[in-house]
Amino acid sequence: MTKSLSIAVIDYEGGNLASAARAAARAAELSGIPAHVTITNRPDAVRAADRIILPGQGAFADCARGLSATPGLKDALLDATRAGTPFLGICVGMQLMAERGLEHGTTEGLGWISGEIAPMEAPGLRMPQMGWNELNFTRPHPLTEGLGTAPHGYFVHSYALRNTRPETLLATTDYGGPVPAMVCNGNVAGTQFHVEKSQTVGLRILANFLAWTPETPCHVHA
Amino acid sequence: MLKLRVIPCLDVKNGRVVKGVNFVELRDAGDPVEQAALYDAAGADELTFLDITASHENRDTILDVVSRTAERIFLPLTVGGGVRTTDDMRRLLLAGADKCAMNSAAVSRPELINEAARKFGSQCVVVGVDARQSSTGKWEVYTHGGRTPTGRDVIDWCQEVAERGAGEILLTSMDRDGTRSGFDLSLLKAATQAVRLPIVASGGVGELKHFVEGAEAGATGLLAASVFHFGQFTVSQVKSALAEAGLPVRPTPSPFQAKSRT
Numbered sequence: 001m002t003k004s005l006s007i008a009v010i011d012y013e014g015g016n017l018a019s020a021a022r023a024a025a026r027a028a029e030l031s032g033i034p035a036h037v038t039i040t041n042r043p044d045a046v047r048a049a050d051r052i053i054l055p056g057q058g059a060f061a062d063c064a065r066g067l068s069a070t071p072g073l074k075d076a077l078l079d080a081t082r083a084g085t086p087f088l089g090i091c092v093g094m095q096l097m098a099e100r101g102l103e104h105g106t107t108e109g110l111g112w113i114s115g116e117i118a119p120m121e122a123p124g125l126r127m128p129q130m131g132w133n134e135l136n137f138t139r140p141h142p143l144t145e146g147l148g149t150a151p152h153g154y155f156v157h158s159y160a161l162r163n164t165r166p167e168t169l170l171a172t173t174d175y176g177g178p179v180p181a182m183v184c185n186g187n188v189a190g191t192q193f194h195v196e197k198s199q200t201v202g203l204r205i206l207a208n209f210l211a212w213t214p215e216t217p218c219h220v221h222a
Numbered sequence: 223m224l225k226l227r228v229i230p231c232l233d234v235k236n237g238r239v240v241k242g243v244n245f246v247e248l249r250d251a252g253d254p255v256e257q258a259a260l261y262d263a264a265g266a267d268e269l270t271f272l273d274i275t276a277s278h279e280n281r282d283t284i285l286d287v288v289s290r291t292a293e294r295i296f297l298p299l300t301v302g303g304g305v306r307t308t309d310d311m312r313r314l315l316l317a318g319a320d321k322c323a324m325n326s327a328a329v330s331r332p333e334l335i336n337e338a339a340r341k342f343g344s345q346c347v348v349v350g351v352d353a354r355q356s357s358t359g360k361w362e363v364y365t366h367g368g369r370t371p372t373g374r375d376v377i378d379w380c381q382e383v384a385e386r387g388a389g390e391i392l393l394t395s396m397d398r399d400g401t402r403s404g405f406d407l408s409l410l411k412a413a414t415q416a417v418r419l420p421i422v423a424s425g426g427v428g429e430l431k432h433f434v435e436g437a438e439a440g441a442t443g444l445l446a447a448s449v450f451h452f453g454q455f456t457v458s459q460v461k462s463a464l465a466e467a468g469l470p471v472r473p474t475p476s477p478f479q480a481k482s483r484t
Contacts, residue, residue, distance in 0.1 A: 018318055023296050030478050058343030125224070126420045126442055128345060128389055132225045132267055132472040148476045152225065154298055156345040156389070174223055197298045197320060199262070200478040207478075 005035040005210060008049035012041060012066040012073065016196070020055040020090060023196035027206035035210060043076035051210060052077065052085055055196070056092025060101030060117050060159065063092045064109065081112070087188040088209050091157065094183065094190025103159050112188045115164030115180075120157070122176030128158040133173040133193070135181055135201075141170050143189055143208045144182070151201045153181060153193030160192065187214035225472040227267040227443040228433070228460050229422060230450045232257055234303075235274050237283030239451075255290045261450070262295040264457045265474030269295075270323070270392075270445060273303035274367075285317045292318025302350055302392070308334070308341050315342060323392050325350035326365035329372055329379075332386060339387030348422075349383040350392045351376060353409055361409055368396040376409070377416045384417045391417065392445065395425040402428025402449075405436040414440030430455060430463040437469050 005028065009021045021037045028035035038045060046052060054077075056063045067074050081087050089097050098109045101117040109117070120129065132152040137144055155173065161180040170189070171182035183190050189209070195202035233240040238252040250256055258269055269291075273284040281304060288301055301314050302323030311322045328335050328349050338347045352368050353361040353376040361376035380391055393413055395406035405423045414421050422443030423436040433444050449455050461471040 016315065016318075016320065018316065019292060019296075019320070022293055022318070026296070031480055057345060127418050128420070129224060130345075130390060130420045131227045131442065134223065134225075146479065150473055152472045152475070155224075158344075194298075197296055199296050200475045202296060203478055 003034070005033055005050045006048065007035055007037045007051045007053065007210070008046050009037060009039045009053045009055065010041065010046065010067075010073070010077070011039045012063070012070060016057060017055055019196045020053055023202060024053060024206055024210070027203045028210055030203060031207040031211065033207070033210050041070045041073055043070075043072035046073065046076040047080050049080065049085060052080060052087045054087065054089045054093035054096065056090060056094070056096060058092060060092060060095055060103040060109075061105060061107045063096055064101065064107045067096065078110075081188055084187050084214065086209065086212050086214055088195075088206075089188075089190035090196065091192060091194055094192055095159065095161065097183065097188060097190050098161055098164070101159070113161070113164055113168045113183050113185050113190070115161050115168070117159050118162050120160045120175065120179065125176050128156055129175045129179075130156050133175065133181075135171040135173060135193075136178070137171045138166070138169045141184060142212050143184065143205060144170055145208055146204055147201055152198070153191065153195070153201060154197045155181075155193045157192060186216045223470050224442070225267070225470045226437050226464060227422070228265075228457055228464075228471070229268045229270055229300075229443050229445040230261045230266050230457065231270040231272055231424070231445050231447040232451075233272050233274055233447060234284060234287060235276075236280045237275075237287050240274065254287045255294060257451075258291045258299075259294055261457065262297050265461065265472075266297065266457050267472060268298040268300065268443070270300040270302065273301065275304065285313055288314060288317040288319050300348055300392075302348070308337050311338055311342060311346075315346060319346075321346045321348045321390070323348040323350045325352065326370075328383065329363060329365050329374065332382065335383055335386035335388055339389070344387050344389035347388050348390045348392050349388045350394065351379060351383070352394050352396050353406070354396045355406070355409070359408065359412065361412075364396055368399070377412055380413050380417050380419075384419050388419060390420050390422060390443075392422045392424055393441075398426025399424075400448075401426055404428065404432040405439065405441070407435055407439045410436060410439035410441050430460060433460050433464055434467040434469065437464060438467075
């Protein structure tokens, strides 16, 4: 019998946890992967998980503070990802993976991907970017397999990753120029768009994430 | 390129759809969840529930509807109607709503917008603005379903809600609502020029060309209720009309394919 995959959705008062948890459970069900999803802020549960999902909504600084507010939670996250547990950050959850955020002052991020989270300029366009935008893939990757033609993700944001190393990017989207939409470094990945709200495109990415065996571990910056 | 959003809106009262045709596909046409699932499959870009439950005792019926919807479909869901406090918002967001639309409560206490944006982030704060023309190029904000004039200028109010941290404006022309004579295009133009926020146009759609006109006037979301519920148009007909006019739309996504396992 296949072991049930344990998926930890991190609860740090940073977002729509129920939606992310429901979508992960549905992706597992649709792809026939036995799994159980827990919404948790317990460090031991994070360390023991097979997959970690970090949702996020609102401001970078608030989310970063939320992550540090539960004793031991951030350390557990660092330990688990260092040990190779696949990680997916969603929206501000992805942004937290960067070196720093510039929303409401400068705040340190997890430093798993190079670059910083800065306001988008997109002259002449509405702000925030709200709605469906096409994903342009920069290289093939197990997380982006099977998405069909012209896949779109649902975006809601006015800050975005900039000055990241090109090899970090899996996909960009066009909003007054290329905007990072999906990133990956070893076993840690993130989507700027809401996979949990991107219909079958999002469910496929989540299913890919559950089936993913990263080849290289994360290179955590100093 | 960001796509226009075609947004069917369902009026929900005591947990049931108010206007709704008996589509043959549905077991229960009055169940908002069934209707939502149908729109999800039909390529809707978002959904909006407008809760028009009057009695206080039945206010929680919408929470059950939202929660059952969020279990089944993975599409952004906005819920409006009766949102008075950040606690109301919290309950809706926890049930699975992605955005909450506040209207009368924001007019009577504008600080609610700031509080909501601070607590949950601007991305889930929608301010519903009900507008009635007062003179040429001027519109007045109304509340309580278009019954109560407030003396506020619509364009000033749109700018104020943007400054207070709203993430989106749902702009309804009370003059056009129910007339099927098209969106109030001068209202849309004035509002979309005055603020940088995305604006969802609502009120007055009766023909396919009205969607095109609304988009050309600057709206990035196009909301309609009865033309969809009564089966006059499908979402995909609307998208085809927009695409033919050279406007950006999202193709209907393909169903989930389980990967063949190797």
